[in-house]
Amino acid sequence: MGVYPYFREIYGKQGTEVDMEGHHVLMFGSNAYTGLTGDERVIEAGVRALRQYGAGCAGSRFLNGTLDLHTKLEKELAAFLGKDGALCFSTGFTVNSGVVPCLTGRGDYIIRDDRDHASIVDGCRLSLSTNLKYKHNDMADLERVLQKCEPDAVKLIIVDGVFSMEGDLANLPEIIRLKHKYNATVMVDEAHGIGVFGRDGRGVCDHFGLTDEVDLIMGTFSKSLASIGGFIAADAATINWLRHHARTYIFSASNTPAATASALEALHILQQEPERIKALWEVTNYALERFRSAGFEIGETESPIIPLYVRDPEKTFTVTKLAFDAGVFINPVIPPACAPQDTLVRVALMATHTKEQVDRAVEALTRVFHELDIIK
Numbered sequence: 001m002g003v004y005p006y007f008r009e010i011y012g013k014q015g016t017e018v019d020m021e022g023h024h025v026l027m028f029g030s031n032a033y034t035g036l037t038g039d040e041r042v043i044e045a046g047v048r049a050l051r052q053y054g055a056g057c058a059g060s061r062f063l064n065g066t067l068d069l070h071t072k073l074e075k076e077l078a079a080f081l082g083k084d085g086a087l088c089f090s091t092g093f094t095v096n097s098g099v100v101p102c103l104t105g106r107g108d109y110i111i112r113d114d115r116d117h118a119s120i121v122d123g124c125r126l127s128l129s130t131n132l133k134y135k136h137n138d139m140a141d142l143e144r145v146l147q148k149c150e151p152d153a154v155k156l157i158i159v160d161g162v163f164s165m166e167g168d169l170a171n172l173p174e175i176i177r178l179k180h181k182y183n184a185t186v187m188v189d190e191a192h193g194i195g196v197f198g199r200d201g202r203g204v205c206d207h208f209g210l211t212d213e214v215d216l217i218m219g220t221f222s223k224s225l226a227s228i229g230g231f232i233a234a235d236a237a238t239i240n241w242l243r244h245h246a247r248t249y250i251f252s253a254s255n256t257p258a259a260t261a262s263a264l265e266a267l268h269i270l271q272q273e274p275e276r277i278k279a280l281w282e283v284t285n286y287a288l289e290r291f292r293s294a295g296f297e298i299g300e301t302e303s304p305i306i307p308l309y310v311r312d313p314e315k316t317f318t319v320t321k322l323a324f325d326a327g328v329f330i331n332p333v334i335p336p337a338c339a340p341q342d343t344l345v346r347v348a349l350m351a352t353h354t355k356e357q358v359d360r361a362v363e364a365l366t367r368v369f370h371e372l373d374i375i376k
Contacts, residue, residue: 003317005324005332013038016353020329026361028347029331033304034195034276035352036226036266046227049261057254061088065254073264077219077231080267081202082211085239088260090252092191092220092230093119097126098248099218099232100158102241103187104129108154111145113137113170115163117189124158136163139174146182155184161204162192165333165346167301169197169204176213187216195224196280196304200271224270227263229255280304280351283358287349290362295375304349307333308365309342315372316343322371326364 011019014037018027036042049069057065070088077086089095100123104110108129112120115136124131132148134141142157149155157179159170172188179186190203198206201224205211216234221227232242242249270276284304291298297309310316313334320332323345331346338344347361369375 001317003321005317005320008329016350016357018329023324023327025324025327025329026357027329028349028353028361029329030348030350031192031223032226032350033192033280033348034201034224034226034266034270035280035350036224036269036276039226039266039269041269042226042262042265045265046258046262049257053257055258056256059254060250060252061254062250067254067257067260069257069260069264070254073260073267074231076264076267078233080200080271081217081219081233082206083217083233084236086231086233087239087242087246087249088255089230089232089246089249090255091228092218092222093122094248094252095218095220095230095232096120096123096189098123098246099216099242100124100156100187101126101128101247102245103127103185103216103238104154104156107150108156109149110156110158111142111149111184112158113160113163115166116158116160117164117191120158120160120189129154129156137168137171139171139178142175143178143182146178146184149182151183155182156187157184158187158189160189160192162190162196162303162305164192164305165337165344166299166307167303167305168299169207169302172204172208172210172214176210179213185215186213187218188214189218191218191220191223191230192303192305194219195270196277200274201277221259221263221266225263225266227259227266229259229263276351280349283351283353283355284349286355287347287353287358287362290358291347294362294366296365296369297375306347306349307344308347308369309344310374311341311343312374313340313343315374316345318372319345319365319368319374322368323365326368328361328364330365 096119193203
């Protein structure tokens with residue numbers, strides 16, 4: 001039908017505007033919230049590491065693949081997040097798919113929000129524990145699920161801090177209350193929270209003042225930290241256990257020197273330039289107001305992720321195509337990433353977007369949504 005929206009080639013760096021398959025488009029489909037992917041300081045840090053350490057480590061962290069650079073990044077991440085230690089993995093996906101199966105055993109329970117990321121879902125599938133889920137952000141349903149569990153069994157609640165498609169936040173205060181009531185453990189995926197929420201971008205756990213109450217904090221480098229990879233942060237005993245049991249850590253080649261150094265530099269910039277996060281929120285709040293006033297349905301988002309609900313799978317693809325033709329790149333969200341009646345296009349903001357770019361995007365998308373009779 002000519003509306004296939006995937007695997008489009010970009011010619012150059014990720015930024016607020018990119019060249020893509022013959023089009024110059026506004027980039028509103030990237031997770032680079034801090035806008036650091038093209039920052040020369042981040043690039044130069046990667047270049048220096050490439051020259052010093054080479055192109056790769058040719059082995060796993062467990063054997064010959066641990067560099068002093070990896071250890072430095074782990075120590076700084078742990079300090080940044082207020083935990084005893086951290087482990088770096090080669091991708092964010094392999095953090096969740098490797099960590100989750102290690103934390104519980106037969107007779108235990110893993111409980112997740114039904115909109116948790118696919119990497120959490122796959123980690124749960126690899127576990128020998130009983131897998132349970134609750135309705136999205138429904139704390140009464142979470143309590144109902146907890147009540148079904150054996151009181152003395154290990155109960156691990158895993159939740160996204162920011163839900164990556166809808167942009168809303170986990171009800172972390174209530175989750176922590178239920179943690180104590182039912183003697184559970186909590187793991188929060190901060191993939192879309194770090195660099196966006198909390199002091200110096202420490203994430204949703206910090207935003208709510210609950211870092212000490214959250215047992216494990218997961219994050220990625222591929223969004224705000226302008227690189228590739230991921231990490232888990234927790235108490236020393238848990239980190240030591242994972243270091244020797246997480247299969248995706250032990251049996252994967254370690255993250256490249258350039259990617260590690262780039263993430264480390266981005267972490268430094270994040271802490272040195274609080275104005276970057278301020279700029280992200282200024283343009284986010286401006287965009288939220290513009291989309292609402294234009295009549296778009298944007299749900300319960302509280303973040304730089306703005307869902308524009310279409311509620312029709314075929315129209316969702318058509319919106320994406322027409323928007324691209326009009327110079328705006330956005331992402332379609334269809335099942336299984338959402339329910340069939342909840343299809344949407346996802347707009348994501350960067351600290352480096354301007355209000356003028358937002359205006360251009362809103363105007364183009366308004367024309368497309370009117371043309372397809374999605375908004376009046």
